Amino acid sequence: MSRPHLFVDISAHGFGHLAQVAPVLNALTERLPALRLTIRSGLPTAKLQTRIAAAFTHLIGSSDFGYVMHDAVSLDLPATALAYRRQHADWPAQVERDARVIAGLRPDLVFSDVAYLPLAAAALVGIPSVAMCSLNWADLFAHFFAGESWAAEIHGQMLAAYHSVESFLRLTPGMGMPELRRLRSIAPVAALGNDCREALRRQVGCATGERLVLIAFGGVSKALPIADWPPLAGVRWLIPQDWQLEHPSVVSFEGLGRPFTDLLASVDAVITKPGYGTFAEAACNGTPVLYLRRSDWPEQDALLDWLNGHARCREVSEADLLDGCLHAALEALWRQPARPVPRPSGAEEAAAALLPWLAGRGA
Template sequence: MGRPAHLFVDISAHGFGHLAQVAPVLAALTARLPELRLTIRSGLPTDRLQSRIGADFTHLQASSDFGYVMHDAVSLDLAATAQAYRRQHADWDERVDGDARLLHGLQPDLVFSDVAYLPLAGAARAGIPAIALCSLNWAELFAYFFAREDWAATIQRQILDAYNGAESFLRVTPGMAMADLPRLRAIGPIAALGKDCRQALHAQIGCRSDERLVLIAFGGFDKQLPIDAWPAIPGVRWLVPQAWQVKHPAATAFEPLGRPVADLLRAADAVLGKPGYGTFAEAACNDTPLLYLRREDWPEQDFLIDWLQVHGRCREVSAADLLSGRLRPVLESVWSQAAPPTPQPSGADEAAAALLPWLTRVGESRPGG
């Protein structure tokens, strides 16, 4: 018997969408390789990772990317982001060397990143194959915001070199164009499918069977809404984050319910959030209507919105209506939409199939080598 294959996984803590993409892939992969050893590096809390990832793993509590510095869930701090990029790349070679030493010590058979580029550069330097996966990449977003800055060219080249040093970049549907990544491979949507717990959830909350539940989920960033001041909407119950300490009589904190987010989303009659991959893909694949507040100057959102308008039911909500709680008209509008065919989340199995050859030949020559 040979040793079990070892996969090093790097999951961005920039929101929860990266975890939402990776977790179904790991589930599909460990179903095929039950003995697979997982080492996960992420700035997300261990319990958050465990809530999505069913397999055992070793957690390295650290972030190898920062994505973008945010004022809140929908607005960027570009000045702070520029400073963070310049600081990260001021000693880029030393950072890459540090990751190469870490990976050399851990000896994984494959590095899998969503969507930090530092571990890809470190893996290349350590001679370890790597695969990236995401609906976006930091190189394309960096170019969108900073390409015209006189300090940006070297950083942009270093980011692209790191991504292009990977064996492939699995672009999840819906995703950005990524024209600068020649090793791009498009795969289907990735989404967790929730269990049908609607009746049990209504009983647990203590609401009537004809009441409609609206889940408020802004994907890992603070976006406190003045729900206490919202007018009541007859027949609507809000499921809200516990940290908001909402006192509205029609609001219930969802974390104490003890149910996975995907189950809550499937049971809900609508979800309210921002354009983000996890929320959009899971809403479509669980056939849950979605209301979204546009993000300020976030180029990925147009790809997500265009896709959801074809494959799901959705409506934009204005910031003014969101703050005032004037949501009844937009809820009635999205509930009146005809449901399109529900998309199938084939991307997790496709990604697992792409990773598998690197993990089933432990001790042999690597694929493509």
């Protein structure tokens, strides 16, 4: 009997899509150890392996681009519009090419977060598909470009692809997505980290009473001028390695050799942008969040409403963040009472939703 085969497409628009998919795949492979995984993503194989426990075949490539970004919180809309117009200039041919790839792999099911090209391709060759995300590219496209004369055909092609799925698993928190069919809302999906705070503080040489604050913008760069910040007594910053900053108050978190979720579960706060992965994981690990709003990002309000109801959190302005004026914001954040942590049961819900096609029982 052949092994069940799942084709997974994970967007490389930041790390949040991987943070959503990985717990689902881990839950699914626990239930179905014989599952064969083929994963297409523009993320590095090593990055995928930090989150996905099971063995998989990696097809390196991106079937979506999401949005062209100036940095983690600001969009390049003219470049994004051009990219969408180029992608859809010969849409039927693109779908046919992708359909040949998917048909050649012969998966039992296509699972996408949240590219629509593999969904259209799967429909063309009669392979069932399921999408999952807290957003979809069609709603975001309509938000920014619906008024453009060239946009209606592209939006229609996007919607048709999303409408072809057996189910769209809408994560909590997430956008409303009123235009999508076969929508099913599920609980939050988040990886839970191991609390290693004492070992972590010894590793970075924290003084007694010194706090650790993680700065992470979800895989899209936004370097901050920490070297120019005024000293903030009693705080050590964990920053991305690619900032290439040597400073007595900072430590590169990649160089610590610990899983990101373990770090997130062990620090005193995280500074980030509104994004599903970090917001959900911070809330479910009980970590306070200091966030910088994104400029005109439609998913943002749903994420912020949920975070404010489930975690200690506080907004910081870009001016204060760039100037390093963070003492008052952090102290106010730490004075907030702890909240009951949400239970991230969405991974089990999603795994159960995928299982029928892979266990051979039909939809």
